[in-house]
Amino acid sequence: MTTSASRVTDALGITHPIIQAPMAGGTTTPALVAAVAEAGGLGSIGAGYLSPAAVTEAIAETRARTARPFAVNLFIPQPFTADATRIDRANGHLDAFRAELGLSRPDTPARYAPDFEDQFEAVIEAGVPVFSFTFGALDAARIQRLQAAGTCVVGTATTVVEARHLETIGVDMIVAQGAEAGGHRGTFLGDAADGLIGTMALVPQVVDAVSIPVIASGGIMDGRGMAAARMLGAEAVQMGSAFLACDESGAKPAHKQAVLAASDTPTAITRAFSGKPARGLRNRFIDTLGPFEHELPDYPVQNAWTKDIRATAGARDRPEFMSLWAGQAAGMARAEGAGALVARLADDLEAHWTRR
Template identity: 60%
Template sequence: MQHALAARLNLDHGLIQAPMAGGPTTPALVAAVSNAGGLGCIGAGYLSPASLEAAIGAVRSATGRAFGVNLFVPGAYTPNPGRVARANRRMADFRSELGIETPSEVGPVAPDFEGQFEVLVDAAPAVVSTTFGALAPERVSRLQYAGCFVIGTATTVAEARYLETTGVDAVVAQGFEAGGHRGSFLDNFERSAVGTLALVPQIVDAIARPVIASGGIMDGRGIAAAHCLGAAAVQMGTAFLATEESGAKPEHKAALPGAADTATTLTAAFSGKPARGLRNRFIETFEHSDDALPDYPEQNAWTKDIRAAAARQSRPEFLSMWAGQAAGLARAMPASELVAALVAEARALIPDCI
């Protein structure tokens, strides 16, 4: 099964570039990874249907190889004006420092998931993956009928088993070490905080679908370890953030290589949903607050103006710089060179493990 997944997707290597939403996974990065023999993926969680369609077109113009698209499965949330007001009072000093006013409204809080989904059914990329939840079985079937290989994201064995009942073709096992948002959806994130080394073999034993290891994998050593645990492929996000084609902000890229193993933390400050990123002033301001934040995606919508102004002004203390626990192993180089290096490192340890 370990090499069957790469063969099924016509990949040279069982290496997937994680679909990081919010800008890092540019069409250039996705195409570069796919052209190098891996699977590049568009992080479409925040894209409008029109922007998603344009991104798919841009990738297809740059590669004839397989690539993937990831969507956030929407969950129920209740708007909470009281929490929004309290959060905005805490962010008032940040906005003043950045020279911006508190918005009177933020427009649509959540992206148009129905529109996004229909774009994928029509465009039929080789792979569609999801996080934050599970697609209904009928949606999985629609994508598969269109020709898509469907992957779900699990942070626990229970989630992997649930995803298997929906008919997905494979499951990403997202370990606690992973950067960005936690994909937990059956339980809270504290009880779903299982490390990659513990999670992968347990999911491999629990389901019949191929398992893709994710979380803290940054070099050939991690790839070889995932292979030994039974993973059919690896998914790597933070490793690609520092590449030339990455859309991560310059300050974000610069902070990764050599970062301490303790440099990241889990926070809901930026989006209302726990995510792992490099600790900074914005995160620390909310870290010891007793005020409950608005839930995702409401808090995410209300911090967009701060993050945008911080990017324009090169103020990393206000940026959401998502990264995994092994961020310090990131390497600044073209994505194609990184893929080649990763494959060579892994094969030097275990021939043909990827």
């Protein structure tokens, strides 16, 4: 195994075994995705929150910037209940934040999440090179439909059991998401706490359990982490926090500043913002709602009801109310262009690999 060539790079048509994580919510702009692709990595559009029309637009804008392969990621919908009692209880807490921001409680959302069926059809119609998914398992029929159109399909696993399931339903590759990873957890079989396995412990167990390529994710920020993941059998790495502070990232300025100022201990896994466990930098919102997390509605209900607070906080540079998603090694991020980051990572990997 060399530092760059692997089944992942060969299948995806990329130069470096580096995948920019599909961070939803506006972070993965077409400019970021294209810059990563042009530098020889795989850029990913985080399309989980986008309307079908916006999915189509994001793909078109990315294609206008690059002819190289890139990925589109969607969230697999899970059953949920919009329990009125839990919603009212949650809004009782959220109204205090709204008052501080000068907001009134919004009307009940018309829908709590975009229509997955229509999102998926937009992806199919666009004919993207790579499709990845998280929060669940795509059904085998849709996987086969994508593959028949020439699309590589990548699933997300946080345990060996999930990885085996994904291989059984026919995915081409698996992202092994370690507990250190920032943003939402991808656990879909068993309790969320069961999926909190460290990257360096998870990757070799998944590699041993499946025959398809494994991509390591979580806490990897430089060539040292990349080389370690490769030694454990991963054939590429997926990195999110490393790209958060890039020039082309759509993360809010306050989010970028918080990431660049982070240390090794400031993150927490919380349900406060979305109703689904996610790792982010601790702030007043997380600390205030922490004792009441068990009362909050599930995803995507809580996510919809906190949208007004998060959007206003982002526009006003109020990080204490923002979902500052980041991994445990976020403080190693740098402010630079995405292309320069990919080049630096590739060189760093090569340097550490030759010294092993």
